[in-house]
Amino acid sequence: TQVKRQLNVLVLGGNGFIGRQIVLQLAGKAKVTIGTRSATQQANQLTIRMQHMLKVEDWLPVLQVVDVVVNAVGILRERKQESYAQVHTQAVAALANACAITGTRLIQISALGLSMQAQSRFIRSKYLGEQAIIASGAEACIVRPSLLDGEGGYGAKWCRRVATWPVQFVMQSPGLVAPLQVADLGEAVANLCLLPAAQLP
Numbered sequence: 001t002q003v004k005r006q007l008n009v010l011v012l013g014g015n016g017f018i019g020r021q022i023v024l025q026l027a028g029k030a031k032v033t034i035g036t037r038s039a040t041q042q043a044n045q046l047t048i049r050m051q052h053m054l055k056v057e058d059w060l061p062v063l064q065v066v067d068v069v070v071n072a073v074g075i076l077r078e079r080k081q082e083s084y085a086q087v088h089t090q091a092v093a094a095l096a097n098a099c100a101i102t103g104t105r106l107i108q109i110s111a112l113g114l115s116m117q118a119q120s121r122f123i124r125s126k127y128l129g130e131q132a133i134i135a136s137g138a139e140a141c142i143v144r145p146s147l148l149d150g151e152g153g154y155g156a157k158w159c160r161r162v163a164t165w166p167v168q169f170v171m172q173s174p175g176l177v178a179p180l181q182v183a184d185l186g187e188a189v190a191n192l193c194l195l196p197a198a199q200l201p
Contacts, residue, residue, distance in 0.1 A: 013035065034046065073087060089128040093132035099136070
């Protein structure tokens with residue numbers, strides 16, 4: 001009898017707030033490699049700095065044995081030699097085009113309410129990353145969560161701080177704020193990884 005090969009999943013940002021939940025949910029169901037800016041000596045970790053992965057050729061060797069790549073990388077603030085454009089747009093465009101070449105499925109963790117008209121460079125860079133994925137022709141799913149709640153998350157800290165205020169505000173347009181437990185997002189993304197291609201939304 002033929003033994004079914006285990007699914008190989010690369011989770012970029014796998015040690016981060018969102019990524020570690022995806023890794024946890026995939027445990028025992030797939031062979032998971034964690035892409036992180038500072039890999040340890042663990043066999044399942046790989047050093048990948050998005051700001052250095054700006055060309056298709058940078059990604060091709062990484063994807064050779066990968067069935068699904070999840071991009072959970074994002075920066076809230078720019079750092080020295082690490083810009084929104086590099087991390088959210090250029091690296092994502094290169095990754096998507098590499099996925100189209102290798103046949104690797106891409107799952108992009110994005111955000112609600114992205115627009116090129118936004119004042120925030122963070123939002124514009126994420127929007128342009130999405131557009132690059134769509135243009136690449138890669139087999140891709142774009143996941144757009146809103147505010148995420150969970151231990152260690154920026155959104156959770158903000159929500160809990162606001163909850164202690166003596167006055168509560170009602171948002172005029174609450175549609176773009178739909179709080180979600182980060183563990184639930186991790187489970188949903190893991191399920192997307194495990195779904196056969198024919199069943200993808």
